[in-house]
Amino acid sequence: MKLIGLADAQGAITVADRVTDSEALVLGGLAEFWEDPAGHIERAGRAEGERVRVADFAVVPPVLPDARVICIGLNYRKHHAEGSYSGEAFPEYPTLFARWTRSLTVAGTPVPVPSNEAGLDWEGEVAAFVGTDLVDADPDEALAAVVGYAAFNDITSRRAQKLSSQWILGKNGDLSGPLGPLVPADEVGDLRDGLRVVTRVNGEIVQDGNTRDLVYDVGNTLSLISHTLTLRAGDVLATGTPEGVGYSRTPPWLLQPGDEVSVEAERLGVLANPITDSAARTRG
Template structure:
């Protein structure tokens, strides 16, 4: 299934995207408050699949306002320097442990919502990534069991304010400006992806390919990341893991390429879809 969170007629909903439009699940699954709650229960997910298979679309996809796939995730955990070629272009080496930082959920925005280039900086960069959405929570997860905790996958743009990122050794501030973390347009459930390592991630700036990588090239794969982070903090349903970006980022180009108002950046992931966002200046 392709699952979405969205607004229609001023109300928050969740549902599934089919070839004919959107099947609303909010009212078909009474008592399930949001998509994160649905993903927490495999029986509910199976029930949702049956409902979607039997139902006609309730309305057209372009009649709804998409929200971030998980509108208010409890945590968004991001991984840096996780492709070998990206590490090389950044002048870094992949270490013994993954580079972990966090995003605040309030920085997230949906497909087609404008990425905001902040007043504070012109060094606004792009990072195409695969994001993993957690379904089954847990702590101290064995890597061999980690994929059981994956509800699905979506596209992510970890747009970064580069000069702020390097103000200090802790570069989280450059990753947490308002309206810079695009995610969506939908979540593809894990049963639809036979092997995530076969996925490719491509980043397009105004239609020109800037980034490209294969998930098989991750220095720390998804099971290792889920297991490592779970030793420190339990995963909860709806949490998001952003797996890192391939080479081709803007500030390592000669000359550097930064996002500006009027641009459009697209994250294209095979078997999942395209996350597309225009760029605007902060008001």
């Protein structure tokens, strides 16, 4: 099952199971789906709902506009070692930063390089979707609340990221967060058991990691967050990227207009996007 958002000409979004490349099974409106995601996924398993042509809609992330997209930084030991934090001990708690939902996009969308960046950096990841509200949850409860996972590319503007100790500017470029379809958690399993995550640039493997190497796991991280802010159904946790990013190479290797970057996550599919210049940035 691969759940996507479908936007009609008026901008109304439904959530649908993409049963083939050309056809999808409608599960419900976006807000309706996130009121009971597990129930809608169960009905999708029974193939209940209207079938529509994907080509009649714009494919968008199945994410609520007010969802929190919380990202874990430096969550693989080898990625930590390849950057400016090399030699430092891992902190007790994860580094967390936020993305706004307007930075998200889907496979196939051209990702623009901002005019003042030398290029963009890739960060292949797995993202987890929260399926129920969480308040002061313990790690087991928090993990059980995850309704699905998706491939994610946390494409980063490194110049902007390094302007200060806060990463948010460099992590929220226009269309810089490609997010794949939501695959139900029971089809994916526990990330601690290991999913291979491979990033390619123009077909060349640049990252080849495995989620079994995550330092801060999904359940413990969601539990930590839930003790400060209430997590809602539809919130997203990006779990971090393995080693192999471009800025740490000698010389640095950054994505340029004309490149294609893809993230292939085991059981979650392939998420591929072309890179374009700043003229393609969203306006208004």
